[in-house]
Amino acid sequence: MSSDAMSSELADNVRNHRRRAGFSQERLAEAARVSPALVRKVEQGGTPRVETLYALARALGVTTSALFATGAPEPVRDDGPNHLRLMEIRRALMPPVGLKEAVAAAGESPPSPAQVIRREIADAHALYQTDRYDSVAKRLPGITRAAETAVSAHDGDEERRRALDVRAQAFLLTGKYLTQVRQYDLAYYALSQAIRDAREAGHTLTAATGVVGLxxxxxxxxxxxxxxxxxxxxxxxxxxxxxxxxxxxxxxxxxxxxxxxxxxxxxxxxxxxxxxxxxxxxxxxxxxxxxxxxxxxxxxxxxxxxxxxxxxxxxxxxxxxxxxxxxxxxxxxxxxxxxxxxxSSNNWDRHRLDVARAHVMLGSHHDAMHELNALRRTSPEWVRHQAMARYVMADVLHHRKRTLTKDMREMAAHLGITG
The missing domain is CATH 1.25.40 (Serine Threonine Protein Phosphatase 5, Tetratricopeptide repeat)
Incomplete structure (x- = not known):
């Protein structure tokens, strides 16, 4: 199904639910607190933000899921940068599988003690918490391989349980990082493996933490x-x-x-x-x-x-x-x-994005920029991965009547917004 067909399906879903509710486009717009032009755009095949679909669903009295189109995705045109940057993580998480288990490469180091791997995981998590994503990405492949080697090397029940617990922690961190940078398929693999390892090790709390991440x-x-x-x-x-x-x-x-x-x-x-x-x-x-x-x-x-x-x-x-x-x-x-x-820094930063969005909704662009600039100072890499930050900045640019300030230009460039 083409992207046009998928947009058409979403448009049909919204239109059909509107008619069942007995709403005109104007009445739906009023109930959803959006403009009639936005409702018309959606029903003509435009691609709305998910936040717009929340609002329409609330007004129509249906679940948001009922409005989503179910067609084929649009073709991926340029995944090159992320594909290359995450190559080592991908290799560590998903090595080639043949008729036999992989044989250790000549000269490969013996398995690291569990406490050593735990320290490496803790160090990498500290880097994650301080917004140093590049450093995390460089450390994760080695941590994941060390955890895999530890599990493979131990046959005894108690030793294997300890090794599985360590590998679960490694996968939890990997899944958390990959979700943050929106590499969802890889993240799903890591998190699901973490949950399985924790269950096998008998650590319910760790497994439940994996469910939180998933x-x-x-x-x-x-x-x-x-x-x-x-x-x-x-x-x-x-x-x-x-x-x-x-x-x-x-x-x-x-x-x-x-x-x-x-x-x-x-x-x-x-x-x-x-x-x-x-x-x-x-x-x-x-x-x-x-x-x-x-x-x-x-x-x-x-x-x-x-x-x-x-x-x-x-x-x-x-x-x-x-x-x-x-x-x-x-x-x-x-x-x-x-x-x-x-x-946590991530939860606090997300809260301040909600504050920035509230300022934009009320036309207080100066206050919205104050929040975005604060996030850029404290969490520059984190904010680059936030769709909400781009929405807020795009609204500021759209409604700005005067020449953009230096802060606005720099923020737009940091978030990758052009035009």
Whole structure:
């Protein structure tokens, strides 16, 4: 199916649901808080942002998934840069497979001790947290190969379990990095392997952390119903007794609840999202502070993270005033975070993008640029991979009446926006 046919299918889906609802294009635009011209563009085969489809689905009273086209993808025209940059990671994750297991190359080093590989994983994760993606990409192939060699070298049950746990940690980091840079197929492979290794090793918490990562990947791919189902089933299976559970168990359960809420909200299932947010709030209250532990699991969760994700819901429904009202209040204020602790850098940066989008929606381009420039200073590589940052910057450029400032030109160039 051609891209034109795929756009036509999406247009038909929107038009059919609009007619079933008894809406004119103008009435749908009013209910969705978009312009009539945008509705006409979608129904004429234009390609809308996913945020536009959220708004249309909410107005029509259907799930967002019901509007998505299901045709063939557009041809890939230029994947050269990423294909070449990630070649070593691809080789480490997916070596050629023949009739026999691969034979170690002559002179290959003996397996590294588990603690050595763990230290290398921790070092690479620290680089990831500080936005040094190139350094992470260079380290991951060696870490992955060392973890693979460790598993292959150990036959004893206890030694193999330890090696599997280390390989699960290596795959978790690899999947997390690949999701961030939007290499979703490779990320799926790494995360699914991490979950399987952790299950075989008997480490449920690590496996559940892999599910948190895989749910994030499904969200990134707009697979909302699958994300909600996976995260919800896992949360139900490992729901802790809050009064006696270890902080790590509560944190991972809370993160899974956040994934359920995010998926349900994007799929226009507000009641499910509300209940999942309530569960996440219960977990956050039980912890009292942000809990971080990249030794036994890979998550940062607590009251600050839960509140940021609740504010994200306001951004999704277009409540710009609500976003700004809560974005620096209560637990998200400087005083609040001093008491509750800091969230992960990625979650905080995503929250500030929601703030930037709210400013753009209200026409406050100066304030939006203030947020984008702050992100460029603190997380320059991260922000380059964020579609929301490009949307915000594109809106600033579109509505700018005067000559662009130096900051605007530099930001547009940094995000790869032309025209």
């Amino acid at each position: 749910s994030w990947l499904l969200l990134r791919q707009d697979r909302f119903d699958e994300c909600e189902s996976l995260a919800g089933a896992t949360a139900d299976e490992m729901e802790p007794r809050v009064s006696t559970a270890a902080p790590g168990q509560i944190a991972v359960w809370g993160e899974l609840s956040l994934r359920v809420a995010s998926a349900a909200m994007r799929d226009n299932r507000p009641d499910t999202a509300r209940e999942a947010r309530r569960m996440a709030s219960t977990a956050a209250s039980a912890l009292g502070v942000e809990h971080t532990d990249f030794g036994s699991h890979w998550t940062t969760f607590g009251p600050v993270t839960a509140e940021m994700k609740a504010v994200e819901d306001l951004s999704l429904i277009g409540d710009a005033h609500g976003v700004l009202r809560r974005s620096d209040d209560g637990v998200l204020s400087r005083k609040g975070m001093k008491a509750a602790g800091k969230p």
